Amino acid sequence: MSYECVIGLEVHVELNTKSKIFCSCSTQFGGAPNTHVCPVCLGLPGALPVLNKEVVASAIKAGLALNCAITENGRQDRKNYFYPDLPKAYQISQSDLPIALGGFLNIETSKGLKKVGITRVHIEEDAGKLIHEKTGGTLIDYNRGGVPLIEIVSEPDMRSAEEVKAYLQKLRATMLYLGISSCKMNEGAFRCDVNLSVRKVGSQTLGTRTEMKNLNSFAFIMKAIESEKARQIAILEGGGVIDQETRRWDALKNQSFSMRSKEDAHDYRYFPDPDLKPIVIKTEEIQAIKSAMPQLPEDYRQLFLERYGIKGDVSEQLVKDKAIADYFSEGANMTKSPEIFANLLIMEVSKFIESGSENVMIPIEHKYFAELVNLVSETKINLGIAKKVLSAMWLVSKSPLTILDEKGWWPIVDREVLLGLGREILKKTPQIASDYRSGKKQALGAFMGQLMKATEGKADPTISEEIFVSQLVDEF
DSSP: OOEEEEEEEEEEEEOOOSBOSSSSOBOOTTOSTTOSOOTTTTTOTTOOOOOOHHHHHHHHHHHHHTTOEEOSEEOOEEEEOOOTTOTTSEEEEOSSSOSEEEEEEEEEETTEEEEEEEEEEEEEEOOOEEEEOTTSOEEEEOTTTTOEEEEEEEOSOBOSHHHHHHHHHHHHHHHHHHTSOOOOGGGTSEEEEEEEEEEETTOOSOOOOEEEEEEOOHHHHHHHHHHHHHHHHHHHHTTOOOOOEEEEEETTTTEEEEEEEOOOGGGGOOEEOTTSOOEEOOHHHHHHHHHTOOOOHHHHHHHHHHHHOOOHHHHHHHTTSHHHHHHHHHHGGGSSOHHHHHHHIIIIIHHHSOTTOTTOOOOSOHHHHHHHHHHHHTTSSOHHHHHHHHHHHHHSOOOHHHHHHHHTOOOBOOHHHHHHHHHHHHHHOTHHHHHHHTTOTHHHHHHHHHHHHHTTTOBOHHHHHHHIIIIIHHHO
């Protein structure tokens, strides 16, 4: 029997405001433990919170970017639970009147375009951090406590790890384009909880879900989803029942472990926080924020598709990093092949820059990059040579023509030279020709691999393949 996943995500995005959500303590990452704290974020008796206005503005931007309706009269609520990193024994969050409701985000996968529903965007405070020592003790660093978060809750619209990755990459890019978060996953600034259940294909009934907490790596998220899917299917196939629970992913053991039974909303005993005023957002404030919104990944994707004919999946890769999207947007009309330009940016330039880095500069002048693209599109050089030239151009601002001359990287197109090299290869390994004659087409790949190695990638592939098929195979 075939099963499918039903997946919804709760994504926590730490906002990059200078101060915390309810006090003036610094939000800077990496300070000495318990130095960015005060009576408010430590939850000491008598300390009163004051809402940071920038947090609301950032949440509105996120809501608008995700096509949500903004709640003009909202409030903050107390979410009650006890955990050592939550000194008040409650978290200030939002329940039924969040900042934004009912949006969507378009994603692109191998199956095409898909719309993922956004249930809500709400603001809340982050908790502290537990540090478990090898000796068995546990320390608590409250620096992170009170750092402002937005939580973005999706509908259970995703059906695979591939869709989850596409959604998270697009969502992360959107937050980066907005400039409201660093989204540094290694610092916990962008992390998610995965709610997953399985059901038989064709069924409309939702299965019992589990939640895997605080995943902050795309690789871990993909592995965790596949593992949990397999675990739940195995239980159901064995006649068992899935427990609604919260689980922890162990990256070293590549499996999840039960932490506790999964709470429902009523277990948190939400009630309006009596120390905080209602959040009143005026229509003109929403309009002012909307009019100042930057171009977003979806805007770029549509532009690249309509103006340059870049396919959806390629456009989606381009817009993951704003530096690359901007560079393509500024240079595509200078090239004879925007498609080759896009592929070189995705496959090569992305290697040189850290994804999501701020103030990234691509040091290659657009005119030089366009020259390189045109050389490939006119088949004057192959992609292998183009990649080498691109690496050299990253280090020094020179024309690709100059680099090709200086390095001696122009492709070998002389048939007699290529014939001679091909004969030397087949003298050493005549089995290649024999294999090709017997129908093993992969023998051509073996020949080309050796020829490219012998010429440092400079052999013209089209001429070399034609020589091998039409002449060399018959000689050996």
